[in-house]
Each structure stands twice: as structure tokens, then as C-alpha cells.
Amino acid sequence: MRTLSISLLLLLPLACTGGDPGDTDASSTTTTTATSTAATETSDPTSTTSTTGTSAEVTDTDAPTTAELTTSTSTTGPVEPTGTTGTSDDNTTGEPVEPPAIHYVGRHDASDPAAIRMGWSGAGAVVRFEGTDLHVNLDDNGRWFTVVVDGEVQPPLATQPGANTYPLVTGLTPGEHTVELYRRTEGSFGVTKLLGFDITGELLAPPPVTRRIQVIGDSISCGYGNEGVSPCNFSAETENHYLTYGAIAARAVGAELHTIAWSGKGMVNNYGDDVFEPMPQIYDRTVAGDKDTLWDHAQWQPDVVVINLGTNDFSTDKDPAENVFVPAYVAFLTHLREVYPDAFILPVAPLLWGNEATMVAGYLQSVVDQRHQAGDLDVAFVDINAMAIGIGCDGHPSVATHAAMGQKLADALGEQLGW
Numbered sequence: 279m280r281t282l283s284i285s286l287l288l289l290l291p292l293a294c295t296g297g298d299p300g301d302t303d304a305s306s307t308t309t310t311t312a313t314s315t316a317a318t319e320t321s322d323p324t325s326t327t328s329t330t331g332t333s334a335e336v337t338d339t340d341a342p343t344t345a346e347l348t349t350s351t352s353t354t355g356p357v358e359p360t361g362t363t364g365t366s367d368d369n370t371t372g373e374p375v376e377p378p379a380i381h382y383v384g385r386h387d388a389s390d391p392a393a394i395r396m397g398w399s400g401a402g403a404v405v406r407f408e409g410t411d412l413h414v415n416l417d418d419n420g421r422w423f424t425v426v427v428d429g430e431v432q433p434p435l436a437t438q439p440g441a442n443t444y445p446l447v448t449g450l451t452p453g454e455h456t457v458e459l460y461r462r463t464e465g466s467f468g469v470t471k472l473l474g475f476d477i478t479g480e481l482l483a484p485p486p487v488t489r490r491i492q493v494i495g496d497s498i499s500c501g502y503g504n505e506g507v508s509p510c511n512f513s514a515e516t517e518n519h520y521l522t523y524g525a526i527a528a529r530a531v532g533a534e535l536h537t538i539a540w541s542g543k544g545m546v547n548n549y550g551d552d553v554f555e556p557m558p559q560i561y562d563r564t565v566a567g568d569k570d571t572l573w574d575h576a577q578w579q580p581d582v583v584v585i586n587l588g589t590n591d592f593s594t595d596k597d598p599a600e601n602v603f604v605p606a607y608v609a610f611l612t613h614l615r616e617v618y619p620d621a622f623i624l625p626v627a628p629l630l631w632g633n634e635a636t637m638v639a640g641y642l643q644s645v646v647d648q649r650h651q652a653g654d655l656d657v658a659f660v661d662i663n664a665m666a667i668g669i670g671c672d673g674h675p676s677v678a679t680h681a682a683m684g685q686k687l688a689d690a691l692g693e694q695l696g697w
Contacts, residue, residue, distance in 0.1 A: 376483035380405055380475065383460065384536050385578075387564045387571050393417065393471040397566035399500045399519040400537045402460035403472065409479010411448045412457050417441040417471035424520040426458040434462065436515070441473060456485060462518045464500040465540055465566020489533035489697070490578065492621075493524035494557065495586035497541035498629060503671025504680055510671040521677045523662065524584065526684025531697040536578065540566060544590035546598040546606045557587055558610045575617035582695060583614055583621050584687065588628030588638055597634075600641055607645045615654055622694055623649075626687070627661035629675070658694055662686040 384401030386394050396402070402423070405412060418437035425432040427447045435444055446457050461470060493499050499522060506516035519525060519537060528535035542549035543557040564571035587607075591598055598606075607625070614623055625642050627635065642659045649657045664682035666675065675683065691697045 378481040379484050381484035383534060385564045385573050393473055395469050395471055395565050397465040397469045398537060399464045399539055400460050400525060400535055404456065404458050404484055405475055406456045406482045406484050407477050407479045408454050408482055409477055410450045410452055411478035412446045413443050413476040414446055414459060415443050415473035417473060419468065420514065421461060421463040421467055421470060422515055424460045424462050428455055460520055462520060463514050464517065467514060468567060469565055487534045489531060490580040491528050491533045492536045492580040492583045493539065495539040496543050496590055498675060499524055499537060499539035499586050500541055502541050503674040504677050506671035508669035508671065512671045516671050521680055523680045523683035523687055526681055527687035530688040531691055542590055545587045545610065546603055547591045549590040549593050551594050551596045579618060580621050582691060583618060583623050585625045586628060589630060592630055592634055592638060604641050604644050608648050611645065611649055611657065623657045624694065625659050627663055629663055660690045662690060
């Protein structure tokens with residue numbers, strides 16, 4: 279049996295490896311920083327690929343790195359890291375060829391490449407491989423994950439404290455498969471450390487990403503209580519980001535989604551008149567609960583940014599005045615334009631009722647008008663709220679309501695971007 283061991287350390291850009299992988303031959307061991315890999319041939323055609331094991335030392339660091347986490351594999355020699363572009367030219371056809379890679383979705387801190395840290399809703403990884411089994415090594419505690427195998431949603435994964443190995447899928451028919459793993463639970467519940475994957479088979483190039491959506495929001499965008507049935511109190515197992523309006527819309531238009539959302543956050547005021555760290559103050563973080571990790575926006579440029587904030591700002595009697603809320607919103611859009619010069623920016627109506635909903639819609643139209651006057655025409659306001667179809671925990675939208683909102687968002691993206 280051929281055994282190929284791949285360390286996450288090899289998934290860093292070539293410039294970070296400290297050596298030239300071309301200096302080794304087919305019988306040698308390739309070393310990248312402190313971790314080595316080896317490829318050994320036997321007569322058994324099956325193989326097991328391991329991207330680090332549970333014995334990997336886990337160390338937190340604060341400084342994020344820009345990494346296109348890719349590897350290329352060989353049946354006769356050591357695994358070789360590739361550069362940050364993730365492509366090479368096919369010598370026969372001239373077409374770009376993607377090397378084997380784990381594709382990480384959502385903001386992630388790769389400063390310790392043996393323990394990829396992530397915390398925002400929907401963050402995770404996509405693994406495409408040829409084989410039969412896939413396990414994931416996570417250092418996590420009490421969070422929930424959506425697992426999708428070849429497009430089919432599986433029972434959710436609930437993690438236990440500490441570093442553990444979890445089977446994502448076993449006993450597949452030999453052949454090509456794609457497995458997706460996404461956090462259902464929001465960032466306020468803490469950090470997930472992804473230590474690696476164990477693959478019975480061969481790692482392949484990841485599926486292509488052609489469209490990118492970012493959603494910025496609060497508990498509604500997280501999926502707070504969407505799988506609960508009112509009356510119910512919120513708990514982690516009732517929150518399912520995969521069934522939020524943003525995730526539903528992204529799948530409908532074939533886009534990858536990054537969600538930057540935290541329950542209770544607002545543009546100016548958080549829920550209950552709290553003003554500590556509203557969303558604009560935590561938006562640039564790589565990991566939701568870690569103020570020392572700042573995201574490099576150049577790593578991932580969205581085609582469209584959807585902002586769903588304001589519900590918490592106007593949740594009590596101490597609502598922000600127009601001359602406070604509107605300038606804060608305009609300043610945030612100005613920052614978004616600075617970091618995403620080519621994105622379409624789409625503020626959406628927050629979930630409010632009656633005269634207050636009408637008033638805040640007017641505020642948001644004023645925000646858009648001011649951006650247009652500043653010469654930024656790739657901004658529009660739309661209302662994607664839908665009539666409630668059942669109620670989730672603590673008055674939040676149900677899964678069915680999220681589905682209706684997701685369809686309205688997908689329709690809006692079709693109108694604005696031709697999707």
C-alpha cells in the first residue's frame with residue numbers, strides 16, 4: 279500500500295519553506311520548517327493521505343500570514359509545496375493546472391500552519407480527493423459543523439473538548455469525491471483549530487471558485503435559533519449558518535460565502551443600547567473573538583458585499599439619531615470600498631416593523647445616495663425581508679423564513695450583477 283503523508287506545514291507558500299524542494303530526490307525526505315513528509319511505494323494501489331495527525335503540536339500565534347494552502351503530490355517522490363498562485367501550466371495543452379490542495383473557506387489564521395484557526399460563522403474547508411474515507415483533526419469544544427459529501431448534507435458534527443479526530447465520511451465507492459466542512463456556530467462561541475485531514479486516497483485539486491459573496495450582519499446572518507421552534511431559548515445546536523439566507527443565496531448563485539456576523543452587533547448600538555465594539559470595530563478581525571488578528575483583505579476579494587445591520591441599533595427606546603446612524607454607515611461603506619475596490623456593495627433592510635422600518639429604510643437610502651454623490655455608483659439598497667414562516671428561538675427567523683429571504687437576495691443579485 280502506498281502511504282503519502284502531507285503536513286499542513288507544506289501548505290504554506292514556497293517562499294515560507296526555507297528551502298528548495300527541488301534539492302531532494304525521489305528517495306529522500308522533504309523537510310519544511312520542523313515537519314517532514316515521505317512517500318513510499320508498495321504494490322497496493324490504495325493509499326492513505328494524512329495532512330498532519332492528532333499528535334501535531336498546537337501553538338497559537340497572533341500575526342496572520344497570507345497563504346494559498348496548496349500541495350502537489352507525486353507517486354514516485356516527495357510531496358512538493360507550490361507557490362501562492364496555485365496553478366501551473368500543462369505542458370501539453372498550455373491550460374493552467376490546479377495542484378492538489380485543501381481549500382479553506384472563510385477567514386482563517388494560518389500563522390501557525392499546523393493549527394489553522396477560524397472563528398466566523400460558515401468558516402471551514404473543502405477537500406476534493408480520489409478515495410474512500412476522510413477524517414478531520416480538530417481542536418474544538420462544543421461547536422457544531424455542517425458536513426456535505428458530494429453535494430449531500432450529512433448529519434451534523436458536534437465537537438468534544440480538545441484535539442480529536444472525527445470521521446467525516448467512510449466507505450465511499452472508490453472514485454472522486456468532494457467533502458465540505460463548515461462551522462454552524464458563530465464566533466462568540468470561540469475558536470476552532472483545524473489540525474489536518476486524514477485521507478484514504480489521493481488529494482486532488484480543489485473545485486474552482488468563480489463567484490464570491492460576503493455577508494456582514496448580526497444574529498440573523500449567523501442563523502441564531504433558526505432550527506429551533508418557538509417558544510425556545512437559544513442554544514448552540516439550534517444555530518445553523520448553512521441554512522441562513524446568505525448561505526442559501528450563495529448556493530443559489532454558485533458563489534463562495536464569507537460571513538462576518540455576531541449576534542447582538544449593530545452599526546452604532548448593539549442590542550440593549552450596548553455600545554462596546556459594534557460591528558465596524560470588529561469587522562477587520564481574522565478570528566472573530568481575537569482582536570489581535572487582522573485580516574488581509576487582499577487574500578479574498580468579494581464580488582458583492584451584503585450588509586444586514588440595524589436591527590440591534592433600533593432594538594430599544596434609545597435609537598441612534600439619523601445624524602449619528604447615517605454618517606457611521608457611510609463611513610463603514612467608505613472603508614469597505616477602500617479594501618474592496620471592485621465589489622458591488624448591497625446594504626439590505628434590517629428586520630424591523632412599521633414606522634421604524636420605513637424610517638430606517640429612508641436612512642439607508644440616504645447612505646446610498648451619499649455614496650453615489652461621492653462617485654461610488656456600485657452601491658444599492660434592497661429589502662430582502664420576507665413574511666415570517668414560523669418563528670425560531672427568541673423571535674428570530676425560522677429556516678423557512680431564511681429560505682424565503684435567501685431567494686429574495688438571490689433575485690436581487692440577479693438584478694444588480696446579472697447572476
